Amino acid sequence: MSHPVALKRALISVSDKTGLVDFARALASRGVEILSTGGSAAALREAGLQVVDVAEITGFPEMMDGRVKTLHPAVHGGLLALRDNEAHRAAMAEHGIAPIDLLVVNLYPFEQTVARGADHADCVENIDIGGPAMIRAAAKNHGFVSVIVDLADYDALLAEMDAQGGGTSLAFRQRLAQIAYARTAAYDAAVSTWMAEAIGEQTPRRRVFAGRLAQGLRYGENPHQRAAFYVTGEARPGVATARQWQGKELSYNNINDTDAAFELVAEFDPAEGPACAIIKHANPCGVARADTAIEAYRRAFDCDRTSAFGGIVALNRPLDGATAEEIVKIFTEVVIAPEADEDARRIFAGKKNLRLLTTGGLPDPRAGGMTFRQVAGGFLAQTRDNGHLEPAALRIVTERQPSESELADMLFAWNVAKHVKSNAIVYAKDLATVGIGAGQMSRVDSTRIGRRKSEDMAEALGLPLPLTIGAVVASDAFFPFADGIETLAEAGAKAVIHPGGSLRDDEVIAAADRLGLAMALTGQRHFRH
Template sequence: MTDLYPVRRALISVSDKTGLIDLGKALAARGVELLSTGGSAKALRDAGLDVRDVADVTGFPEMMDGRVKTLHPKVHGGLLALRDNDSHVAAMNEHEIGGIDLLVVNLYPFEAALARGADYDEMIENIDIGGPAMIRAAAKNHGFVTTVVDVEDYDALLAELDANNGQTSYAFRQKMAQIAYARTGAYDAAVSTWMAGAIGQDTPRRRVFAGELAQTLRYGENPHQSAAFYKDGSARAGVATAQQHQGKELSYNNINDTDAAFELVAEFGTDAPACAIIKHANPCGVASGATMKEAYNRAFDCDRTSAFGGIIALNQTLDGETAEEISKIFTEVVIAPDATDEAKAVFAAKKNLRLLTTGALPDPKSAITTFRQVAGGFLVQGKDNGAITLDDLKVVTERQPTEQELRDLLFAWKVAKHVKSNAIIYVKDGATVGVGAGQMSRVDSTRIAARKAQDMAEVMGLSEPLTKGSVVASDAFFPFADGLITAAEAGATAIIQPGGSMRDQEVIDAANERGLAMVFSGMRHFRH
């Protein structure tokens, strides 16, 4: 193996024909012999290029609807032979195997078929066999063979040939081999993950997650941490599929918080305007309103201090009036399904604000697998897509909740799913008025949320705390009555919680003593 090795013969077999003709012409102009298969050969030949069919090299025609065409010693021998190994060279000469110095292959569009919802039989037909086999063979022999699997690397290949007088360097071949193995790895991950779902295997023996680099980030959660953003190829609306209209690149924390904000606001659908403001992955204000401007202002009034430098998610189109309101404070990111030209013009003056539009909301009920790394492994679970309706609620107190309390209880419950546990959320008239998140004690979360509401009342010049006449949601059961008592002292009149504690009756008794209405949801929403 030497550093520089010439490219004299190339095998091209691509599903994605983007850039194929230009590549073929560029290689031919450099004196490279072209081998190809099926549609790739036809496209190159129609462009006036001299192309030799792989079938002519192997002596076997393509057969079985194209399933068998490159699985042959004259192909794999040409890819795998060590050019500096005398016995390999002798075998090539004996069996008339010509060396293949460049392999250009991209695979059957399995991921695209998956994205459009193809049925089982079509998915099976989109599993590539010959392509991955050739890629792995060529990449293994990167001491001599250059492997290109992505259209975006065509220009780099040609630049490498020009820089080295028709040769490629070992470092370049190594880089292309790594990209090639990552591609086949991601492809196999997509196939195995799809098949596990198709046959109802929730916990397959082996599980692989794959993604494609979308952005190298300046750093991670902190400046001393390296980071990158990868897309999984799904069409789910969100930060990964959004169009960024302005502002500098998103950071690691921006992406994490924007995802949290958009997933939360999606809980409210598109029937009425809703806004969620996120800070450090927790909501500091969520509200509905008659207009988007009203929804934003009501969310902002939950915790104006924390909203500074936050992430704002809207469930409907961002309009100019709302943009004007948002522009009054510093905001990191605004994400919405769409934005009017007027809104974009307003934000144009805010160079550091990132505006993202997605075209749609993510479906909060969709089945998604989430994973988290731990030492020596990773945890996998289904996304928390649990939701409840009025029919799911069980009233456990003597007093029945009013219609308004029921509406607010369901609103609070949607928010609770997106607040770090232990989570306590006060809601009044379709808007959060206090959020307590991530405390080790549930009663502490209750106190913190109430105190924030009291602080905001003072800022707004109100005579009584915003929690007076509110409802409360707790993401898990109250282990003792102290949390409920604290909420009652803050002015709450109704409570929603999962129930299921050994001390449920103690908590129910405390609610009855204070004239509170309480419902059990039967569903927990821990978020760690």
């Protein structure tokens, strides 16, 4: 089986007919007989190609609205027969079965049907049966049969035939078989995932997911780790769907951090004004809202200028030239925004190492969906954290009520804290972060770190007082002890928002009253590990 296998007979049955006629014409010019079905056969005949209907070799017409056409021994025998097995050859001769050397199938567009919001019946009708069966048969018999499931492999097959005297090598067929099995697995994964959602099965017995290779990466989080970027086909705007205008290829860490930045900035409705988030190592180092994009960027930058160097900048509105001029004053890895105007693109064009991505929209922070994390021997699956806090849901539990501006800052800081690694503490003032403490084992330590960073920035900006004076604080989870409240009060904070729910809530609230703080409880937690 190591020698090339000549391609004399091909079965073509495709849903996506892009490039079909040119490919089939190239096969025919190389002496390949073409069998086909339904719309594929019609398209090829219309182009003037000779085609044999599958119905001619099965002796049965297509029936049941095309549901039954290739499920027949004349087809599957031609795909599965071992050419070097005497008994198989005898069976083929006895039953008039001719070998099929090449199968070209792309499946009914089930994923696209679901993505466009089709009804249940339409989705069911777009579940392919004969296609996966043929693909699996051809892939199993890759010792003799070549199978194509992606348009991207048309040219590769033709090149292989030319290099192998009209045939294909075993190594080439093995690669095609692996691609084929991955495709049917991904297809079945899409069907089972849709069906679980359709019937309301929240914890299906088996959960599968699949991705399509978007790009190979030089390495993973570290140079000794291999990595690649796969996309699922989800229509959620973000790094996976973005257009890259310029700059080097994205790295593993770039992709991870850019996703974090864009998901954060999407929390802020662009209709309510520009917002900017600057991310470093998947944590925000500055977030702000303002009347203009350039001002939002400047205020986010002033939260932690040191950490912003080499970071990721995300905007919730189109990037303009003035903001681009400001961004390029320091080294930035990636800028992502819904759009970028010509001035911005021209300014960035002079910075060859800066990547500019545009997405055409923002991800919906309230949309559902699943997230996954691998653990040894398995993976964890959960719905996306799409928790949203309405102002009316806040419970003010202190004697002092927050002012209108404090309340706005509390809601702003709460949205930021949702995207900070736990334990998360966010100081904010005038709709801008002024200190962030992230990823600490102790909530008090996060409180102190946020304060210290604020003091460092005040000194860098030449301000006489820490930026945390008069600020509000958001905590992603409750304060287990009063010491956290005492620490943020020492930093000059005037109000705090957190979920509540500690056994010592009364002590924590009493400490806030004693220190003159306003406190709001959300009843909702935002751990991010």
